[in-house]
Amino acid sequence: MLGRLALTMTLAATLAACGDSNGGARTQITAVGSSTVYPFTTRVAEAFRNQDSNRDAPVIESTGTGGGMARFCDGVGSEYPDIVDASRRIKKSEYQKCEANGALPILEIQIGMDGVALAESLQGPSFELTKKDIYLALAAHPMGKDTNSAQTWRDVNPALPAIPIQVYGPPSTSGTRDAFAELIMEPGCTEAFPQVEERSSDDKKMVCMQLRSDGPYIDAGENDNLIVQKLTANPNAVGIFGYSYLEENHDRLRGIPIEGVSPTYETIAGGSYPGARPLFIYVKAKHLNAVPGLKEFLRLYSTMWGPDGDLVKRGLIAAPQDVRDHAVEIIQQQIPLDATTLD
Amino acid sequence: MSDPLMPELPSAGGGTIAPRQPTDWTTDAMRQRIRKRYARERRFRRLGLVAVVMSAAFLAFLLVTMASQGLGGFFRTEVALPIDFPQTGIEVDKAALDQPGADLALAGAGLENIVGSAAIAAFGDYGPNVISDNAWLTVREAIKHDPSILDGRAVIHVPASAEIDRAISETGTPEAEAAVTKLQAENAITEGFNWRFLSASDSTDPTQVGIWGALKGSFFTMLVTFLIAFPVGVLAAIYLEEYAPKNRWTDLVEVSINNLAAVPSIIFGLLGLAVFLGTWTLFGHKVGPLLPRSAALVGGLTLALMIMPVIVIASRNAIKAVPPSIRDAALGIGASKVQVVFHHVLPLALPGILTGTIIGMARALGETAPLLLVGMRAFIATPPDSLTDKATVLPVQIFLWSDEVSRGFVEKTSAAIIVLLVFLLAMNAVAIYLRNKFETRW
Numbered sequence: 001m002l003g004r005l006a007l008t009m010t011l012a013a014t015l016a017a018c019g020d021s022n023g024g025a026r027t028q029i030t031a032v033g034s035s036t037v038y039p040f041t042t043r044v045a046e047a048f049r050n051q052d053s054n055r056d057a058p059v060i061e062s063t064g065t066g067g068g069m070a071r072f073c074d075g076v077g078s079e080y081p082d083i084v085d086a087s088r089r090i091k092k093s094e095y096q097k098c099e100a101n102g103a104l105p106i107l108e109i110q111i112g113m114d115g116v117a118l119a120e121s122l123q124g125p126s127f128e129l130t131k132k133d134i135y136l137a138l139a140a141h142p143m144g145k146d147t148n149s150a151q152t153w154r155d156v157n158p159a160l161p162a163i164p165i166q167v168y169g170p171p172s173t174s175g176t177r178d179a180f181a182e183l184i185m186e187p188g189c190t191e192a193f194p195q196v197e198e199r200s201s202d203d204k205k206m207v208c209m210q211l212r213s214d215g216p217y218i219d220a221g222e223n224d225n226l227i228v229q230k231l232t233a234n235p236n237a238v239g240i241f242g243y244s245y246l247e248e249n250h251d252r253l254r255g256i257p258i259e260g261v262s263p264t265y266e267t268i269a270g271g272s273y274p275g276a277r278p279l280f281i282y283v284k285a286k287h288l289n290a291v292p293g294l295k296e297f298l299r300l301y302s303t304m305w306g307p308d309g310d311l312v313k314r315g316l317i318a319a320p321q322d323v324r325d326h327a328v329e330i331i332q333q334q335i336p337l338d339a340t341t342l343d
Numbered sequence: 344m345s346d347p348l349m350p351e352l353p354s355a356g357g358g359t360i361a362p363r364q365p366t367d368w369t370t371d372a373m374r375q376r377i378r379k380r381y382a383r384e385r386r387f388r389r390l391g392l393v394a395v396v397m398s399a400a401f402l403a404f405l406l407v408t409m410a411s412q413g414l415g416g417f418f419r420t421e422v423a424l425p426i427d428f429p430q431t432g433i434e435v436d437k438a439a440l441d442q443p444g445a446d447l448a449l450a451g452a453g454l455e456n457i458v459g460s461a462a463i464a465a466f467g468d469y470g471p472n473v474i475s476d477n478a479w480l481t482v483r484e485a486i487k488h489d490p491s492i493l494d495g496r497a498v499i500h501v502p503a504s505a506e507i508d509r510a511i512s513e514t515g516t517p518e519a520e521a522a523v524t525k526l527q528a529e530n531a532i533t534e535g536f537n538w539r540f541l542s543a544s545d546s547t548d549p550t551q552v553g554i555w556g557a558l559k560g561s562f563f564t565m566l567v568t569f570l571i572a573f574p575v576g577v578l579a580a581i582y583l584e585e586y587a588p589k590n591r592w593t594d595l596v597e598v599s600i601n602n603l604a605a606v607p608s609i610i611f612g613l614l615g616l617a618v619f620l621g622t623w624t625l626f627g628h629k630v631g632p633l634l635p636r637s638a639a640l641v642g643g644l645t646l647a648l649m650i651m652p653v654i655v656i657a658s659r660n661a662i663k664a665v666p667p668s669i670r671d672a673a674l675g676i677g678a679s680k681v682q683v684v685f686h687h688v689l690p691l692a693l694p695g696i697l698t699g700t701i702i703g704m705a706r707a708l709g710e711t712a713p714l715l716l717v718g719m720r721a722f723i724a725t726p727p728d729s730l731t732d733k734a735t736v737l738p739v740q741i742f743l744w745s746d747e748v749s750r751g752f753v754e755k756t757s758a759a760i761i762v763l764l765v766f767l768l769a770m771n772a773v774a775i776y777l778r779n780k781f782e783t784r785w
Contacts, residue, residue: 028733030721039748042722043547049724050480052447057544057724059637059733062746074622079632223746248748310476314547315748 026078028056029294033068033085034175035224036114036242037279040311041085044301047310048293051300055293060085065175072282073098082287082294086280087114087175087242088182092342105285105336109298109327112305113317115243115268116180116275118256123235125161127256131274133157134258135188137165138217140210143193148212165216168227169240172219179277180240181209184258187274228253243268244315268317278319285334298331409757409764415512416758419537419550420503422474422526426461426482427496433457437490445487454486455479458501469522475502475550500533502550505751507532512754540758544726545740549751552744554762556726560639560719560734561708561766563727567643568650568707573700575647576654577689580696583655584662585684604652612713615645620717637718640730645713650703657699661692694778701774708767711738737763 029048031041038060045058063071065086072084073094080103090098090108098104118134120127136142136156153160170177189196189208196204211217220227220239227239228249238256243263246255255263258274267273281301288294304310305327307318318324329335367373435452442448458479462470478501485499486492492499510519511532526532543553587593619641620632634641665688673683689696714720719735720743727734735743737759744756 030733035746038722039547045722046477046547046724050446050477051450052444054446059721059723061637061718061721062743079636225746225748244748248750313476 027292029058029083029291029297030081031058031060031083031085032063032071032081034065034087035062036087036176037085037111037281038062039244039314040111040316041083041281043311043314044297044304047304048297048300058297064173065178066173069094073101073103075101076103076284076286082284082291084282086282088178088277089280090282090342095339095342103284107283107285107330107334108337109281109283109330110278110319110323111281111301111316111327112279112311112319113268113276114279115263115273115317116176116183116277117241117243117246117263118258118275119231119239119246119253120237120256121231121235122252122254124254125163125236127160127238128260129256130259131184131188132192133160135185135192138167138211139185139189139208140212141207144196144207148214163236166218166234166237167216167240168218168220168230168237171221176240176242180275181211183275183277185209243317247315265317285336288334302328302331409760412754413757413761416754417537417540418534419539420508420511421500421533421535422503422507423498423531423533424461424474424478424501425465425496425498426458428493429495431457431460433493435493437493440487440490446483449483449486454483458482466522466526469518472504473507473522473526475504475548477548477551478502503532505549505749508550508751544724545722545735546724549749549755552755554740554759556723557735557737557740557759558762558766559726561736563639563730563734564643564646564736565704565708567640567730568646569704571644571647572651572654572703576651577658577696580655580658580662581684581689584659585680585688600652600655604656608649608710609712609716611645611649612716614648615641615713616716619644635731637721637733638731639727639734641717642714642719642736645717646707646710649710649713650707653703653706654699657702658692658696661695661699662688664695665691690781693781697774697778697781701771704770705767708770709738711742714739737766
């Protein structure tokens with residue numbers, strides 16, 4: 001009896017394993033990518049399904065911008081995602097990968113803005129930093145030196161308190177980290193060390209954008225809530241994350257002003273805060289007709305990203321009117337991304 | 344030969360043994376030695392007690408924090424929202440409300456804004472913050488259920504927002520606290536068991552989330568894991584114990600299995616990713632991926648790879664523990680090898696095999712890392728209906744919620760942990776029942 005049972009079970013399992021293959025068309029929208037854009041795309045996905053519960057709910061995976069791009073550009077077809085959430089623009093190398101795998105053309109849609117906010121606990125020492133301070137404190141090779149010897153903020157700038165440098169931030173796969181390096185580290189670098197402009201671009205990247213790995217910069221993973229918790233537990237630490245997390249935790253955290261400008265909705269939308277960055281989704285044009293509901297999904301997205309839209313309530317910063325109009329035009333006329341504008 | 348039970352002392356012809364002096368227990372040296380012995384005894388007992396108390400304290404701490412934080416997640420606050428439908432000017436064809444397009448029709452008629460305005464009319468400017476963002480879905484269900492409410496004024500109980508929920512259970516923002524006091528005065532707030540939490544799936548709104556999707560995903564995943572790992576693991580163990588010759592090769596297999604059981608789970612995730620989801624180019628053709636990403640099937644297979652060695656080791660030990668006399672007796676009356684194994688050895692070894700399987704399955708149920716790699720970490724708003732549907736599992740759902748921006752997710756995360764623990768206990772209870780049922784003593 002037991003023998004027959006075992007045999008049947010094995011057979012059943014083998015059948016289950018072989019019976020399903022994913023050759024057929026997919027009925028739900030799939031998106032991958034940035035953990036910063038994830039809450040907005042999931043919100044739209046939910047609204048999309050709430051409109052009509054007969055629709056298949058979109059499936060959204062948070063992998064970080066880099067990981068998402070890699071899968072997005074792997075190919076075209078039902079096993080590859082339709083949309084990639086990105087907290088930075090697509091890179092030329094990623095675009096070329098898409099090209100090689102036949103995933104072009106793609107639409108580039110800016111959904112809004114986000115700020116890379118630096119924040120501390122409300123019990124913290126009320127930091128006021130400049131891009132230069134941040135660069136000198138966190139670069140792996142400040143001013144082209146081999147190592148970074150700064151241990152306290154005072155080592156960086158005598159006006160700052162003698163508190164050990166402890167910065168919790170996202171890992172290297174994160175678009176937030178790329179944006180941080182680009183928006184704050186690089187300008188700080190050229191300000192502190194103007195001679196860097198004479199160096200080769202690879203060398204400049206190493207000197208300006210590489211973060212130190214000897215302790216003061218602590219890679220806290222893609223989980224931004226974890227950074228928030230660590231800051232509450234450790235008032236002397238500084239955290240780097242998307243602005244939406246700062247907004248949600250205003251009763252526990254305070255944004256650190258950079259060059260005297262605090263991260264707020266107004267300063268980021270107006271562009272005066274240095275850590276402001278655009279958020280994108282990229283969509284494969286070839287999937288627009290193949291995946292049911294994808295066009296409606298994008299249309300719905302565009303109705304939700306306005307200044308009084310639902311996404312703004314969840315921490316998105318609405319893009320200026322002309323940017324939004326342009327994005328709507330891209331969706332309606334399916335204008336592909338022009339590769340010559342990439343760097 | 345006076346007493347036959349007393350063996351005679353050997354009377355060797357050699358020297359006689361000197362009569363032994365009785366131990367003098369009263370000397371100081373002896374007393375000290377005895378004291379030391381007793382002290383060591385007491386010390387050891389206390390250390391053991393401390394170890395038990397410590398583990399119990401950690402467990403109690405975990406359970407108490409989870410229960411105190413998570414219980415709130417099972418309850419929800421509802422607000423009685425009066426809506427005067429004729430006044431809102433909603434235009435819906437009532438005949439269409441039985442049709443499949445009813446959802447879209449009501450959404451298109453601007454129901455969301457109507458509910459928002461009704462909240463302002465009822466509770467003032469703070470109104471839209473009192474009700475959940477998705478409160479209009481409850482209203483829509485109510486209309487679909489009974490279209491006649493569109494003709495007049497209706498009071499519908501809609502879920503309160505996460506802020507109101509928080510203002511009631513702990514301390515919220517001053518505005519929310521004020522709104523709660525006002526609502527309580529009007530008797531507009533009711534607290535009830537949140538059935539939605541047990542029947543819905545993931546959502547971006549903490550008042551709307553449910554655990555059912557993840558629970559179903561966990562169930563499917565465990566089913567696949569069990570169906571693969573149990574038969575394959577037990578068959579491997581039977582072969583190794585009953586059939587395989589003992590030589591260098593079987594030793595190598597044994598060492599490999601023991602090593603596999605200790606390999607970190609993330610490695611199995613990478614293995615699953617490469618085997619089930621990888622693509623290869625064979626003779627110019629692109630092959631793969633073999634299985635759909637994010638599906639319970641691929642997660643279950645990955646976990647099956649992970650727990651198979653555990654099951655093999657436990658099953659081998661259980662089979663080894665069956666007395667050889669039982670095998671010999673069966674063979675002696677003419678049973679074939681297969682009959683010996685399936686009629687005698689396996690039923691006797693089953694309790695031990697089941698114990699090993701429980702340990703393996705419990706490990707698989709709580710596993711997150713390998714599933715993240717095969718894509719079971721997605722936002723999925725509908726429960727899976729088959730093994731190939733995109734799904735997520737309980738531990739991953741907990742991980743995802745812990746990363747949510749909205750503060751309302753904190754208690755939902757703890758509530759999900761409670762559900763996971765209950766699932767685990769239920770699974771173990773079934774296995775223990777089966778084990779006791781099959782247990783034989785000899």
